[in-house]
Amino acid sequence: MTTTTQHMNLIVVVLLIISFAIAPAISTVPKECETDSTNSCIDKTKALPLKIIAIVAILVTSMIGVTAPLFSRYVPFLSPDGKIFMVIKCFASGIILGTSFMHVFA
Structure with a gap:
């Protein structure tokens, strides 16, 4: 253990x-992409x-x-047969589905 x-x-x-x-x-920024761009919002x-x-x-x-x-x-609190673990799995599935719908329908 x-x-x-x-x-x-x-x-x-x-x-x-x-x-x-x-x-x-x-994450290094190239010199041509520095803050001197024409778009002031970026x-x-x-x-x-x-x-x-x-x-x-x-x-x-x-x-x-x-x-x-x-x-x-x-951890007995997070047993795979328990309700807490089921809620966590459903929440994760909802996040995945929501993200996929946002990318498909955009």
């Missing part, structure tokens, strides 16, 4: 280090921190969603 927990902690730490190492390389330097926060938030929530079924065996 402790080795599994240590492996999971190691995997989480490695994924976080990789994500923080890759994020600055991906400010790429102010949008960059928000994009980084969004990427980290998506990464963390995705890791929670993927590992939730693994931990639900050991």
